[in-house]
Structure formats: structure tokens, C-alpha cells
Amino acid sequence: MTGTVWKYITEKLESEGACHFSLLDPDPLSTTVENVVEIARLTEKAGSDAIMIGGSTIFGVIDDACERISDEVDIPTILFPGNITGVSQHADAMFFMTLLNSTNPYYIIGAQALAAPKIKLMGLEAIPMAYLIVAPGKTAAWVGDAKPFPRDKPKLPTMYAIAAELLGMKLVYLEAGSGAEGGGVPLEMIGSVSKYIDIPVITGGGFNDEKSVVAAIEAGASIVVQGTYLEKHVQVDEGAELTKIIKGLKKAGAKRV
Numbered sequence: 646m647t648g649t650v651w652k653y654i655t656e657k658l659e660s661e662g663a664c665h666f667s668l669l670d671p672d673p674l675s676t677t678v679e680n681v682v683e684i685a686r687l688t689e690k691a692g693s694d695a696i697m698i699g700g701s702t703i704f705g706v707i708d709d710a711c712e713r714i715s716d717e718v719d720i721p722t723i724l725f726p727g728n729i730t731g732v733s734q735h736a737d738a739m740f741f742m743t744l745l746n747s748t749n750p751y752y753i754i755g756a757q758a759l760a761a762p763k764i765k766l767m768g769l770e771a772i773p774m775a776y777l778i779v780a781p782g783k784t785a786a787w788v789g790d791a792k793p794f795p796r797d798k799p800k801l802p803t804m805y806a807i808a809a810e811l812l813g814m815k816l817v818y819l820e821a822g823s824g825a826e827g828g829g830v831p832l833e834m835i836g837s838v839s840k841y842i843d844i845p846v847i848t849g850g851g852f853n854d855e856k857s858v859v860a861a862i863e864a865g866a867s868i869v870v871q872g873t874y875l876e877k878h879v880q881v882d883e884g885a886e887l888t889k890i891i892k893g894l895k896k897a898g899a900k901r902v
């Protein structure tokens with residue numbers, strides 16, 4: 646693909662109002678590289694706008710998966726690292742994340758500092774992103790020593806999101822945790838955060854159907870991320886239902902353009 650990934654994302658959001666990102670976790674304990682590449686191919690075919698590669702726990706090296714996914718698809722591949730092990734030169738860009746509601750400075754700035762020289766030397770495009778973990782938070786909360794925001798307290802992540810914007814972050818990610826029950830981050834929380842910041846809100850964790858994905862966009866999110874859904878369903882129906890989910894998301898997005 647040509648041009649920077651950030652330019653691609655902003656232009657897509659400007660013209661289509663909302664984006665769908667597919668999260669793939671190339672964890673050899675639960676999948677194979679071939680499987681992940683196949684899912685990437687199907688999600689692109691279904692209309693997903695980008696592939697995020699990573700996870701909170703990485704067993705092994707992600708280079709091979711990154712290289713093969715990037716070769717397979719034309720949409721951007723963006724690293725979504727849970728630690729310094731999540732860096733690869735084979736992706737188009739990286740979400741340079743800081744887990745702002747971690748209680749451990751390692752996840753706020755320590756890992757970033759350790760990885761920064763390599764990222765800079767590689768010339769990898771880094772997109773600064775605030776990562777905010779909402780209850781239940783699942784593995785991401787446990788690994789990241791987070792103090793997850795209670796689901797009924799939208800004001801708390803809103804304060805953090807405004808701080809993130811003032812610090813110069815380009816995106817705010819509201820994360821309920823991969824496999825979260827309850828249909829993702831509460832809509833009231835997405836609404837509150839989106840209302841008070843001018844940078845795009847990206848959300849993920851438990852968005853497993855069209856209804857919840859569309860509701861997140863209608864509540865104010867710009868990008869919805871799906872991971873678990875893809876692992877479970879995309880190969881079963883060759884992406885037929887995902888195509889419908891993404892159509893629904895784009896329809897909701899179009900109302901905002």
C-alpha cells in the first residue's frame with residue numbers, strides 16, 4: 646500500500662465516517678500462521694479496513710505471521726503490541742500505545758522507551774494511541790496491571806481521554822478486554838468519551854455481532870475492532886456474516902459524514 650497508514654485512516658474516517666479493524670493474534674498455542682493468514686484474507690474480502698496484529702500474551706515471534714499477512718492483504722497491517730515482543734519490521738505501522746490506567750509505569754512508558762530506539766531505527770510508522778482498559782478488562786487488564794474503569798463510571802475514562810488528547814495522542818482506544826462478556830464497552834461510556842474529545846475513539850473487546858458494532862458507532866466510536874468473533878466465525882461462513890456486520894458499520898458511519 647502507498648502513503649502513510651495514519652493518512653489512510655484519517656481519509657477513510659473522513660469519507661466513510663467509521664472503520665472496522667480486524668485483530669489477529671498469531672499465538673502458536675492456539676492457532677497456526679496459515680490459519681491467521683486465511684482469516685486475514687477473508688476479513689479483507691469482507692470489507693475490513695485494516696489488520697491489527699498482536700495481543701497481551703505472545704508465545705514466540707510474530708515476524709513470520711506479520712510478513713505473511715502483509716504479503717497476503719492490501720489493507721494496512723498495524724502492530725498492536727502488548728509488550729516489547731510485539732515489534733516487527735514486517736508491518737506497515739504500529740499503534741504506539743500507552744496504557745494510561747495501568748498502575749505500573751512499565752506499561753505507561755517503560756516498555757515504550759525500551760522499544761523506541763528499534764522502532765525509530767527501523768523507520769516503522771508509529772501512531773501514538775492512548776489505551777484505556779474498562780472492566781472486565783480480561784487478560785489485557787491482568788497483564789497490564791491496570792485499574793480497569795468501572796463500567797458505570799463514564800466520567801473516569803473521559804478525563805483520561807481528554808488528557809490523552811492534550812498530550813498529543815492521535816487515538817483513544819477503549820478496551821473491555823478480548824472475549825469480554827456484555828457486548829463491549831458500555832455505550833454511555835463511548836458516548837461520553839467521544840463527546841469530549843476531537844480525536845477518534847477506537848473500541849474493542851466483546852463486539853461479537855452487528856447490533857453491538859453498529860451501536861458502538863452510533864454512540865460515537867469511529868473504529869470498532871473485532872478479534873474473537875473472527876477466530877470463531879469467519880472461516881465457517883467464508884466471511885458472509887462479517888460482510889453484513891461491516892456493511893452495517895459503514896451505514897452507521899455514513900450518517901456522520
Ligand code: 1GP
Nearest residue numbers: 823824849850851872873
Ligand atoms: C482485544 O479489543 C480487542 O484487544 C478485540 O476483542 O477479541 O473480544 O473481539 P475481542
